[in-house]
Structure formats: structure tokens, C-alpha cells
Amino acid sequence: MKSKEKGSSKSDKSSNPFLAKQWNGSNPNETEEEAQTRVRQLQEAQRVSKEIDHNLSETKKALEKRRRGVKILLLGQSESGKSSVLKNFQRAFAPKHFESERAVWKTIIQLNIIASLRLIIETLKAEWEPSGGSAYPTTSTSSEAAGGPGRKLRRLRLTLSPLFFIEANILKLISPGCKECREVCVRGTEWKTLLSKRPRLPPPGSADFGLTARRRSQSVINHENDPTSVLCASRDEIIDLWEDPVVQETLERRGVYLQQMPGFFMSDIARIATPEYLPTDSDIVRARIRTVGVEEHHFVVERGVDTNSDVYITDVGGSRSQRATWVPYFDDVQAILFLAPLAFNQTLQEAVRVNRLEDSLLLWREICSSKLLAKANLILFFNKMDVLKTTLAAGVQVKNEM
Template sequence: MGCAESKEPEDPADAAEAAERAAERSQNQDIEKDIKRQDKEEEKIQKLLLLGAGESGKSTIFKQVKVLYQSGFTDAERAEFRRIVHSNVYQSIRILLEGLDAFQESSGAGTTYTLKEENQMLAEKVEDIALQPPGDMPVLDEILAAEISQVWMDPAVQAVFDRANELQLPDCAAYFLNDVMRLGRPDYLPTQEDILFARVRTTGIAETEFSPPKESGVVSGTYRIFDVGGQRNERKKWIHLFDNVTAVIFCIALSEYDQTLFEDETENRMVEAKNLLEEMLQHPAFKNVSFLLFLNKYDLFEKKVRRVSLTQCPWFSDYTGSPDPDVAFRYVTAKFQQLFENYNPPGQFAKRFFAVPTTATDSNKVNKAILEAVKEIFVFKQLESGVV
């Protein structure tokens, strides 16, 4: 009789090693599947880049995304803005008092820029406080708020405010100074509106995601929006990072056509916006990217253009129209449209350019502008894919 060949028992160590390798292969396959799934999900996300010169309002647009499409600001986040709001108050009154000194010196003798006698000591005290480093400034309390309010309401300071375009005064100045007594209360917690008006210089890059609500009537989807520093020295930090964005939302401060830059008081702000847009239109990273212009601060523009000619801006020196805001707005829009067409081949304009007026601190207007922009992005993508 033949004997069956006997099988040597498997070494337990080898069996364990084989099982470990099998588990590792399975884990790697799961990781690869997960990466592919994430890549597919990432491809579906529309990436939007917020651009604009300093003070253009793009960071306020970014805050509005949180208000409109997320859960808003928590109490903890609101509490963090308390210091920023108080800093804006100190900064605003300091700039006004420095302007008072400058205008008083240049205008010579007269009472227009002379404080009431009872406010002169208060103004010195307030200015001394406002000149301190931010970390050394006292908490804005009810007594200090009352003193700041009294100085703010002095006719001489109001006369300086009338020439705010000659100063580097933040747009939030009147909003906060008119309500400074509320801001000085011990239980003060910034409101949503306070946060939207609060000015803090953007440095670095911030990002967040949002999806328009279904009831908005626009195509659903996920959008990732990036906010980056707008001052000249900030731009070189971020430009190389954005070669795969869906669209650029370019913010322009309409009302600042007669003002100069914070970082260079010899350069007109509107000219800077024009130069920056021109630079971006020629940049290789944005060769096939849609540009959505948010012509911001329309509320301020509407008031200013009735009394300050557009020709105060060197780029608008050929304007011969009326001071009617609608006429002036159409002119400004046409200037940017022509600029865009200068850097794009014929037939590409409708595909890549969109402009809308807005006011960044007005949630309803920003919501309308963003939803219109989202609709345009959908059209751009359809055109790009040849669907329409």
C-alpha cells in the first residue's frame, strides 16, 4: 500500500506574517479608495478666490458667507470682536483728531477747526489714549465712551469728518462713533452688524465652505471661498497658490475713487484697483478663470458722487456725465468692462466677465450678489464643457 504524502504543519510565525500582509493590503486598498473618493468630491467643489485692493470690502463679503450660509457667529466669536470694535473706535477718533490738527494748521486762523473750549482737554486725553499700542489701551467703559462721544459731536470734529476722503479713516468710523455709548457698556457684546462693520486688516489666507440654500433657486453645490490679504506686501504670499480656482470674485470699492492708499498716499485707490485687476487678468494662473466683479460700497458711492466728481480719479478724467449715481455707475462698469476686453480674445467676454453692485455690510444685497455670481459660474462651467 502506498502511503499518502504528509503535509508539514504551517509555521505560526509565517501564518501571522501572511495575515498581517493581507490586512495591510486590504488597508491600503481602503485608503486608496478613500483618496479616490475624496479626490472626486474635491473635484466637485467650486473654488472661489476673493481678490481686491486693501479696504475693498472683500473680508466683509467673507464674513457675510458665515452669516448667510452657515450658523453665524457664536457668542465666543462675538466676544472676540469686542476688542476689535473698541480698537476701531480709538483708531477713528485718533485719525479725526490728527486731521483736526493738520486742517487747523493749513487753514490758519478761524473757528472751523477749533474745538469748543470745554472739549479741548477731553480731546487731548482721548488722543493720548488712542495713541497707545493696542495692548496698552484701556477697556472702553461708559465714562470714556461719553468723553469720546462729546469730542466726536464737536462741530470742529464734524467738519474734519466732512473731509474724510483726505484721511485714512475707516468706513466704520461714523457707525461706531455715533453709537459709542452702547459700545462702552460693561455687558456689551458685538452684534452681527457690528462684526460686519468691524475693520481688521487681513493677513495670510482664510477659507471656508458654503452651499446656497435649495430655496434660493440656484444650482446646488459646494463652494470653497478664499480670502487673502489685499495690501501690496501681502499679495506675493498667495498668488502662486491659486492656479485651479473656478472664479475670481474681484472686489472694488466704488466710493474710493477720490481717496489714496493706506500703504502709499500718493496712489489713488481706484487706480490701484484697476492696476491689480490688470495684473490678475494677465497672470498665467488665471488664464482660463472667470472674473466676477463685486462693485462694492455702492451706498457710499451713491451719496458721494452727487457732490464729488468722478474726475477726481485720474482714470476717470474723461467723464463728462451727470452726477446721477446710475449714470456714474454705468460709466465705471463700462471702464472695467473695456479693461477686461483688452486682455481677452474676441468672443470670450460673455463667458468670463460679470459685474454687480453691492454693499458688503448689507446682508440682503450680498446674498443677492453671491447668488447671481453662483448662477453665472454655472453658466461659465456649462459653456466650458460645451453643454450650452
């Protein structure tokens, strides 16, 4: 706008509405009131125009910054470890940024535990109450001696039911579109803000604890959206449940291998179910949250030779139904990091007959043959080496699985 005014000719000036004369009674077709309205409208138009100029200039700056930054696209099937790599990048290059998000991961880890508990209870229910009644296993067990597994299960469900209520509340908050989600799934990064802003009780012992607790009763706040107190109160029962040999045997017989599932924290309950718990770096990397859609994460490198460089990492949801949404993001990346987990005896969650390694191979071929990626640097990253080692050590053979 400005430059146009500067360079405008005399005749331009006469047609420029911003330079139009104010009312002086010389225009017989315009009352004073009309002239004031016209001037106000012109001033408003000028304000809007300046705002648009400012936004355009900011967008241009951001685009220029982005153009100079490092841009990486993470690809791979669901559960291949894309979001975990992103967390590891942030931990290594932007530790302050990583630290600032530590508290929100606590809730995700708690949700991971609640999801495991739900799966255990559903499995036990299918075993012990196959028709919703009170059918008991036929073998005599220590659980039976303690009052029968059916009763134990009912007591457990009662004790843990507040956790499922809180879980539903948190999921409503951070993934409202995911009505039937069996695990935490999020779109974008807003969930971190939503989680950190939700009202909660401060940790017991802190200066604000008494104050907040007086304003609202502890049970109301906790029952709404913070599982900490219920988890702490049920800690011994959860540990007992997890360590019960009958439960372990039932899970194994029904093919529920929680240890191999993402977001497994059942062996860490004693450490996690405490009011003071803050996740360790390893907890954060292991926490499972399913990515939905495509999200760009921006951070500034805080240390090393590239300090102050802008890094843009695009993370995508890897399940089969989401892969079609990747293509528009192939443009404009310097490198694609393709994650191929070496879990050769596992199948896809969304297609239980498809071997993970075979799926990775097909996907990798598709990516490599994409004309849109002809100029991109492709990095193939074999992931989950520890899973490969454990699987091989257990005697599982590749030739029998693929």
C-alpha cells in the same frame, strides 16, 4: 501596510520584520533582553506606520471633499471689501456658523473704536501741542471756555490711556508679528479662537460674574484684555469729544475724514459702549480687520438647494506688497470674485498717490492676462456703490480725480 502583508509571498514573510519570531533561545546571538527590545521597537514602528496610514487616509478624504466642494478666490486691492463679502456669504449661507462668531467681533469693533480715538487724539495733539508743549489754537471756542483745549486734551489722554494699554495687549495676542500696526491686522483664522479663549469677566448680572470677580479683581482682568468696562466708563467723554464742533473742525481741516475710513463706529458709541452690547449683523460686516497673507475659510451650506455642500473661500491680503503671494492660489479655483470699489476719489493707503480706481483697473488687467487663470471663471464685482453715490452727490467729478 495591510494590503502588502496580505499579498506577500512565503519568502517575503521571512524578511518581514513584523512577522519575525520572538525570542525562544534559538538565536544564540540575541539575549532575551535584546529580543524584547527588538519586539518593542517593531511594535512602535507598527504603531507609527498605522498612524501614518490613518493620516494619509484622512488627508485623502479631506482632499476628495475639497475637490467636490465649491472653491472661490476673492481678489482685489486692500479695503476693496473681500473679507466683507466673505462675511456676507457666511451670513447668507451658514447663519449658525456666522452666529457662533458674533461675540469675537465685539472685540474687533471695540479695537476699531480705540483706533479712531487714537487718530483723533494724535490729530488734536498735532494741532494743540505741535511741539509737545501747550500751544493753543488762536480762535476762541467753546472748548477753550471749558478750560482750554490743551487741558481738555490732557484729561482725555489720561482717561483713555487704559484703552490703548488694553489695545496693545489684544494686538499682541492676535497679531504678534505686527509690532507697529496702526490697525487690527491678522494672519489666518486662529485669532478668533485666541480671542474667545482669553480670560474675561462675564457680563455683569450673569451668574458667573461674582465668582470670577472674586477670583481676580475686576480691574486686573479688564485692564489686561477686555476694553468693555473702560469704554463704558468713558462713554460720555468719548461722545462729547466726537460731538465737539472744534474737534470736528480740526479733523476736517487736517484732512482726517474718519467717516470715510474703514471700521468707523464713532457715531455708534452710545449703543456700543454698554456692558450688554452684542454686534448686529451690520456691525460685523462693517468691522475692519486687515487680512495679512492668504487664508482659506471652509463652511458647510446650511440652507437652500445646496445644503450640506462644502464651500471653500480663499481670502487674501490686498495691499500691493502682498499681491505676489496670490499666484500659487490661482490653481484649483472654480471662480474668482474680483472686487473693484467705486471710490474714484480715494487713494491707496500704502501708496497715497495712486488712485484706487486706477489701481483696480491695472490689477484687473493683470489678473485677466494671467495664463494660470485661463480656465477660471472671473466675476467682476463693483463694490461700494453707496460711496460712489455719496461722492457724486457731493459734487466730486470723475474727470477731476483720474
